[in-house]
Amino acid sequence: GNSVTQMEGPVTLSEEAFLTINCTYTATGYPSLFWYVQYPGEGLQLLLKATKADDKGSNKGFEATYRKETTSFHLEKGSVQVSDSAVYFCALPSYNNNDMRFGAGTRLTVKP
Amino acid sequence: NAGVMQNPRHLVRRRGQEARLRCSPMKGHSHVYWYRQLPEEGLKFMVYLQKENIIDESGMPKERFSAEFPKEGPSILRIQQVVRGDSAAYFCASSPGGGHTDTQYFGPGTRLTVL
Numbered sequence: 055g056n057s058v059t060q061m062e063g064p065v066t067l068s069e070e071a072f073l074t075i076n077c078t079y080t081a082t083g084y085p086s087l088f089w090y091v092q093y094p095g096e097g098l099q100l101l102l103k104a105t106k107a108d109d110k111g112s113n114k115g116f117e118a119t120y121r122k123e124t125t126s127f128h129l130e131k132g133s134v135q136v137s138d139s140a141v142y143f144c145a146l147p148s149y150n151n152n153d154m155r156f157g158a159g160t161r162l163t164v165k166p
Numbered sequence: 167n168a169g170v171m172q173n174p175r176h177l178v179r180r181r182g183q184e185a186r187l188r189c190s191p192m193k194g195h196s197h198v199y200w201y202r203q204l205p206e207e208g209l210k211f212m213v214y215l216q217k218e219n220i221i222d223e224s225g226m227p228k229e230r231f232s233a234e235f236p237k238e239g240p241s242i243l244r245i246q247q248v249v250r251g252d253s254a255a256y257f258c259a260s261s262p263g264g265g266h267t268d269t270q271y272f273g274p275g276t277r278l279t280v281l
Contacts (some may be wrong), residue, residue, distance in 0.1 A: 148211075
């Protein structure tokens with residue numbers, strides 16, 4: 055079935071550093087790919103998504119490109135802020151679209 | 167447009183009691199999903215419902231757990247005779263349709279603690 059493998063955390067960066075969180079997927083066909091963010095004590099918020107190969111999703115300075123050749127959807131941000139500290143989840147729909155399959159999550163801590 | 171609403175936000179139960187978790191989807195959304203998140207883990211799918219129908223409950227334990235999404239009112243996740251291992255955050259999500267391009271929007275979660 056469809057699944058994602060996400061870079062293990064935790065990740066600790068200084069403010070203004072470059073961020074990459076790796077995500078690779080296994081899927082039947084070419085489903086949409088998603089990044090969600092979870093702030094402490096809250097639910098998941100959609101960060102960005104891409105619906106087809108070569109699409110780039112972007113939001114709040116974060117970007118991820120749907121790469122079919124490498125089956126990847128890595129999350130990047132050029133300059134992180136303290137407020138970006140959260141847990142980031144890569145996700146895709148199950149093969150029958152009945153649920154979302156999530157990676158284990160990567161905890162990011164940004165220090166001033 | 168109000169987002170997905172869940173209540174209560176925090177629920178404490180003693181072993182053997184019942185827990186009822188409620189979820190109101192976003193306006194216009196007819197698809198509801200329940201997930202469970204254990205501490206420091208990702209979300210695990212439990213059940214997918216449309217109005218008055220359970221579409222997929224493959225992720226839900228066979229005993230003590232049930233879910234419904236009536237014609238009127240919120241979706242309910244019910245856990246009977248709770249045990250300590252049920253302590254987790256339970257998230258509800260909704261979407262307008264069920265296709266692979268449809269985004270699921272999540273509620274703030276209900277954090278269940280079983281004493």
